[in-house]
Amino acid sequence: MKTKIAVLLLIGLALTGCGKSNERTLQGWVESELVFISPDEQGRVEVLKVREGDSVKKGDLLFNVDDDLQQADVTVKQVAMTNAQQQFDRAKELLKTAAGTQKTYEDAEAAFRQAKANLDWSQTRLTRRRAVAPAAGVIQQVYFRPGETVPSGRPVMSMLPPGNLKLRFFAPERVLHDIKYGATVNVSCDGCAAGLTATVTFIASSAEYTPPVIYSLDERAKLVFLIEALPKDPDKFRVGQPVTVTLPDEAAK
Numbered sequence: 001m002k003t004k005i006a007v008l009l010l011i012g013l014a015l016t017g018c019g020k021s022n023e024r025t026l027q028g029w030v031e032s033e034l035v036f037i038s039p040d041e042q043g044r045v046e047v048l049k050v051r052e053g054d055s056v057k058k059g060d061l062l063f064n065v066d067d068d069l070q071q072a073d074v075t076v077k078q079v080a081m082t083n084a085q086q087q088f089d090r091a092k093e094l095l096k097t098a099a100g101t102q103k104t105y106e107d108a109e110a111a112f113r114q115a116k117a118n119l120d121w122s123q124t125r126l127t128r129r130r131a132v133a134p135a136a137g138v139i140q141q142v143y144f145r146p147g148e149t150v151p152s153g154r155p156v157m158s159m160l161p162p163g164n165l166k167l168r169f170f171a172p173e174r175v176l177h178d179i180k181y182g183a184t185v186n187v188s189c190d191g192c193a194a195g196l197t198a199t200v201t202f203i204a205s206s207a208e209y210t211p212p213v214i215y216s217l218d219e220r221a222k223l224v225f226l227i228e229a230l231p232k233d234p235d236k237f238r239v240g241q242p243v244t245v246t247l248p249d250e251a252a253k
Contacts, residue, residue: 024178024247026227028169030237034140035164036155039065040128044149045156052142056133056159063156067129074126077119084108084115137161165234167198169245170224178247179203185229186246189237196236198229198245 043065050062091108094100137159144150144157167187171179179185179200187196204226229245231237 024175026169026171026245026247028167028227028243028245030239030241030243031166031168032140032160032239033164033166034158034160035134035137036158037062037131037134038153038155039131039150040125040152042149042152043067043129045144045146048142048146050139050142050157052139054139055137056139057136058133060133062131062133062139064130065150067126070122070126070129074119074122077115077122081112081115081119084112088112131156133159135159135161137164160239162234163230165231165237165239166201167229167231167237167243167245169227169229169243171227173207173223173225175247176203176225179227184248186248187229187231187243188246189241189243192236192243196231196233198231200227200229202226202228 046064046066048063049060050056056062088108088111091100091105095102095105140158140160142157143155150156181200181203183200184197185200187198188194189196207223207225227245237243
C-alpha cells in the first residue's frame with residue numbers, strides 16, 4: 001500500500017513538473033524583414049550581377065539600369081554650369097574695375113550656384129542607376145531580369161541582412177510577467193543545433209484580439225501576446241521555420 005501511494009505521489013510530482021515546463025515552452029516561427037532594392041526612376045535592367053541565394057557584402061554591385069537619359073542630362077547641366085561660370089567670372093572682373101554693378105555680380109553668382117546644384121543633382125541621378133547592396137546579406141528573390149523595364153519604385157530584388165531575421169511567438173497572459181525586454185530565451189527546432197538562444201526585443205502591449213468587457217476566467221486564459229526576439233545566430237535559421245521557445249528557469253521563478 002505504501003509503495004502504491006509513493007508511486008502515485010511521484011506521478012503527481014511529474015505531472016506538476018510537466019505542467020510548469022509546458023507553461024515555459026512556447027511555439028513560434030522565424031520571420032524576416034526584407035530589404036527591397038529598386039531604382040529611383042523607371043528604367044530597363046541592363047546588368048544583373050547576382051542570383052537568388054547569393055551572399056553579398058555592403059557596397060557590392062547588384063544591378064544597373066539603362067542611363068542614356070541621365071547621361072544626356074548630365075551633359076546639358078555641365079554646359080549650363082560652364083556658361084554660368086563664365087558669366088560669374090566676367091561679372092567679378094567687371095566689379096573689380098567698377099565697370100559692373102554689385103547686383104550684376106550677385107545675380108551671376110546665384111546663377112552659378114544654381115547651375116552647380118543642378119549638375120550635382122543630375123550626377124546623383126546618374127550614379128543611382130547602379131544599385132549597390134546597402135548592407136551585407138543574402139539575395140532572397142529577383143523580380144526583374146535583364147531586358148525588362150522596371151517602373152519607378154518597384155523593387156528589382158529583395159535581400160535579407162542577418163540582423164533582419166527575427167523569431168515571433170505568443171505567450172499566454174499567465175507567463176507574460178516572466179518575460180522581460182533584453183531577456184535571453186532558449187530556442188530549438190527540427191534539425192537545428194543545440195544551445196541556440198535569442199534576445200527579447202518586443203513585447204506586445206495588448207492581446208491579439210479584443211475580449212468582451214466582461215469575460216470568464218476560461219476566456220482570460222486564451223489571451224495571448226505577441227513576443228519578438230532576435231536570434232544570436234541568425235544563420236542557423238530559415239524563414240518560415242517553426243521554432244520552440246523555452247523560457248529559462250530563472251524567468252519562471
